[in-house]
Amino acid sequence: MAFTDNIDNTFAALEKDVLTPEREAALASFKALGVPSGRHEEWKYTNIKTKLPESLRLDDGRRTTDDSQRKFNSFKNIEGTKLVFVNGSYAPALSAIAAQDGVVAGSLRALRSQHADLIAKHFNKATDTTSENFAALNTAFAQDGAFIYIKRNVKAAQPVFIIHLYDAAAADVFTQSRNLIIAEEGAEINIVEDFQNAAGEKFYNHLAEIFVAANAEVNYVTLQLDNKHTTSVNTIDARVDQDARYHITTLTFEGKLVRNNVNAYMDGKGALATLNGLYLCTANNHIDSHILVDHRVPHCDSNQVYKGVLDGESTGVFNGKIFVRKDAQKTNAFQSSKAILLSDEASVNSKPQLEIYADDVKCSHGAAIGQINKNELFYLLARGIDEATARGILTYAYGSSIIADLPLEALRDHLYDRLKERLNITF
Amino acid sequence: MLHIKNLHARVGDKEILKGLTLDINPGEVHAIMGPNGTGKSTLASIIAGKADYEVTAGEIIFHGKNILEMSADERAREGIFLAFQYPVEIPGVSTTNFMKAALNAKRKHQGLEPISAKDFLKLMNEKRQIVELDKSYLSRSINEGFSGGEKKRNEIFQMAMLEPLFSVMDETDSGLDIDALRIVAEGVNKLRDKDNAFLVITHYQRLLNYIVPDFVHVMYDGRIVKTGDKNLALRMEEKGYDWIKEEVGA
Numbered sequence: 040m041a042f043t044d045n046i047d048n049t050f051a052a053l054e055k056d057v058l059t060p061e062r063e064a065a066l067a068s069f070k071a072l073g074v075p076s077g078r079h080e081e082w083k084y085t086n087i088k089t090k091l092p093e094s095l096r097l098d099d100g101r102r103t104t105d106d107s108q109r110k111f112n113s114f115k116n117i118e119g120t121k122l123v124f125v126n127g128s129y130a131p132a133l134s135a136i137a138a139q140d141g142v143v144a145g146s147l148r149a150l151r152s153q154h155a156d157l158i159a160k161h162f163n164k165a166t167d168t169t170s171e172n173f174a175a176l177n178t179a180f181a182q183d184g185a186f187i188y189i190k191r192n193v194k195a196a197q198p199v200f201i202i203h204l205y206d207a208a209a210a211d212v213f214t215q216s217r218n219l220i221i222a223e224e225g226a227e228i229n230i231v232e233d234f235q236n237a238a239g240e241k242f243y244n245h246l247a248e249i250f251v252a253a254n255a256e257v258n259y260v261t262l263q264l265d266n267k268h269t270t271s272v273n274t275i276d277a278r279v280d281q282d283a284r285y286h287i288t289t290l291t292f293e294g295k296l297v298r299n300n301v302n303a304y305m306d307g308k309g310a311l312a313t314l315n316g317l318y319l320c321t322a323n324n325h326i327d328s329h330i331l332v333d334h335r336v337p338h339c340d341s342n343q344v345y346k347g348v349l350d351g352e353s354t355g356v357f358n359g360k361i362f363v364r365k366d367a368q369k370t371n372a373f374q375s376s377k378a379i380l381l382s383d384e385a386s387v388n389s390k391p392q393l394e395i396y397a398d399d400v401k402c403s404h405g406a407a408i409g410q411i412n413k414n415e416l417f418y419l420l421a422r423g424i425d426e427a428t429a430r431g432i433l434t435y436a437y438g439s440s441i442i443a444d445l446p447l448e449a450l451r452d453h454l455y456d457r458l459k460e461r462l463n464i465t466f
Numbered sequence: 467m468l469h470i471k472n473l474h475a476r477v478g479d480k481e482i483l484k485g486l487t488l489d490i491n492p493g494e495v496h497a498i499m500g501p502n503g504t505g506k507s508t509l510a511s512i513i514a515g516k517a518d519y520e521v522t523a524g525e526i527i528f529h530g531k532n533i534l535e536m537s538a539d540e541r542a543r544e545g546i547f548l549a550f551q552y553p554v555e556i557p558g559v560s561t562t563n564f565m566k567a568a569l570n571a572k573r574k575h576q577g578l579e580p581i582s583a584k585d586f587l588k589l590m591n592e593k594r595q596i597v598e599l600d601k602s603y604l605s606r607s608i609n610e611g612f613s614g615g616e617k618k619r620n621e622i623f624q625m626a627m628l629e630p631l632f633s634v635m636d637e638t639d640s641g642l643d644i645d646a647l648r649i650v651a652e653g654v655n656k657l658r659d660k661d662n663a664f665l666v667i668t669h670y671q672r673l674l675n676y677i678v679p680d681f682v683h684v685m686y687d688g689r690i691v692k693t694g695d696k697n698l699a700l701r702m703e704e705k706g707y708d709w710i711k712e713e714v715g716a
Contacts, residue, residue, distance in 0.1 A: 417516055418608075421514050421515070421548050422624065425539050428571070432559055433559075
């Protein structure tokens with residue numbers, strides 16, 4: 040049985056709405072593209088075809104756990120709106136909306152009529168469903184996700200958390216979830232998206248479209264910390280307009296097979312994008328970071344810093360593309376990709392890919408793959424710290440710089456603690 | 467306390483220590499002097515347990531145990547401390563967190579509970595004053611951006627925190643101006659008592675004006691070739707190392 044066999048029936052059963060024509064086009068596109076195999080250039084090192092469920096089963100509301108019984112890390116010590124989704128469907132009983140003037144935050148499905156024009160204007164305008172297999176699949180099938188709309192010149196005082204939970208009843212569900220984030224001119228917001236899958240094998244294909252209008256600022260943090268049994272594709276597409284600032288940070292501490300597509304399209308002069316990531320991979324897991332920054336206009340800056348830590352027999356992929364188009368003069372684009380290998384069996388494929396068609400630009404990239412520094416290790420051992428802990432501390436030292444640049448002190452503290460927990464160290 | 471017997475060690479094919487013997491008792495301060503390349507820092511590294519050296523003969527007995535069979539971290543938990551000649555910078559870990567991990571590792575080894583946050587802060591405050599280390603250094607990344615003098619003061623601060631029984635100071639005086647040298651030496655003097663011991667490795671006599679040793683050893687070509695009291699250091703300073711070379715027939 041192939042993944043695509045029942046796809047038309049599944050599609051026919053979906054509710055019809057204003058977005059149905061977009062979805063039909065995306066379905067046709069996905070059927071043409073299929074699930075990528077290892078022969079696909081962009082999937083050369085990530086074999087997802089044999090890792091997906093045998094059929095496409097969407098969330099049908101089956102739950103083993105009552106929402107009131109659900110335990111999850113709710114960021115309860117950090118103020119802000121909490122939007123919680125279970126298998127991609129909004130869970131109002133678990134969510135808490137902190138009212139803020141000029142900020143709309145809620146379920147895309149629930150708000151699609153109320154904001155029909157705005158949604159129609161933006162939906163599917165940042166993503167590429169003609170060549171991206173999973174973007175097409177997501178567009179065709181995703182029914183719900185977060186909708187966040189920040190009105191002109193509103194500086195959101197509190198962050199919005201988007202928390203995804205996966206129910207144990209749904210081991211065969213391939214969750215398709217979709218966010219739409221619209222920051223109007225001069226608006227500012229911090230958004231934290233967290234994928235929590237505490238137990239059991241899960242599959243998800245998530246996509247976020249983010250529109251950062253002129254002079255707006257969106258700071259977006261993606262967390263995949265409780266992800267051990269998850270096979271996932273997560274695509275984050277942003278369009279960054281004139282003088283806007285867009286920051287995207289991805290922290291992946293676990294993952295059976297993780298593919299993160301982080302794409303930033305520089306649409307307006309003077310825009311800035313920072314794309315940072317930290318991934319930790321163990322056992323025979325696989326984490327693939329595919330980054331694209333597309334400089335389409337002059338005078339934009341982009342910075343990328345990715346750090347990986349690979350243990351066991353795990354494998355990592357870093358593919359960082361920077362396009363500087365002919366018109367994009369005075370571009371500054373910087374990329375750094377580093378990884379440390381904690382075992383002899385771990386490996387990483389690092390591929391910087393700079394395609395520069397403008398002649399007056401500053402672009403640089405650096406890639407380094409190394410091990411724990413022996414002198415640093417000996418310094419810690421010489422103070423009585425055992426080797427496993429010393430390695431944990433040095434890994435923490437290496438990785439925590441990615442957290443240090445995040446907004447919200449309470450969030451940073453939370454993430455420092457999670458990183459320590461992940462590395463089995465205390466101090 | 468520490469007994470080194472006929473120690474031979476090499477790196478690759480190069481023999482560096484060629485039968486070194488040294489006995490150190492509680493309450494004593496020993497100084498080792500000698501020309502460059504004679505094996506002084508190798509000795510310090512081998513005592514601390516650095517893996518780059520191969521010990522081909524001899525033993526180091528510390529409180530009745532042969533420490534050559536222990537890993538570096540076990541030795542440290544048993545009470546051996548190395549003050550590094552070149553302290554390492556580690557961005558991303560504060561000295562506070564580093565010391566908390568180190569102190570609790572030692573406490574665990576002694577069967578004690580981890581230190582409380584309050585007691586730890588109190589202890590840090592007390593110990594940092596021994597080497598006049600400003601509070602702000604403790605929350606900074608380990609040695610990152612520290613001057614040479616600050617790094618060495620941080621070494622002695624760590625020594626004060628961990629209260630080792632036996633400390634090796636590997637050319638702690640190198641690169642220090644006179645004020646920093648005085649602070650470091652006075653710090654060490656405050657930590658001296660009847661139960662602990664120090665091995666001070668230095669190229670120059672200057673440090674020994676401040677940390678007055680009970681014994682001075684001259685090392686040459688992988689062995690101790692002469693032992694005396696503090697006056698031997700003055701003689702070395704005055705006459706240089708050449709007469710030693712002549713005396714041992716090199």
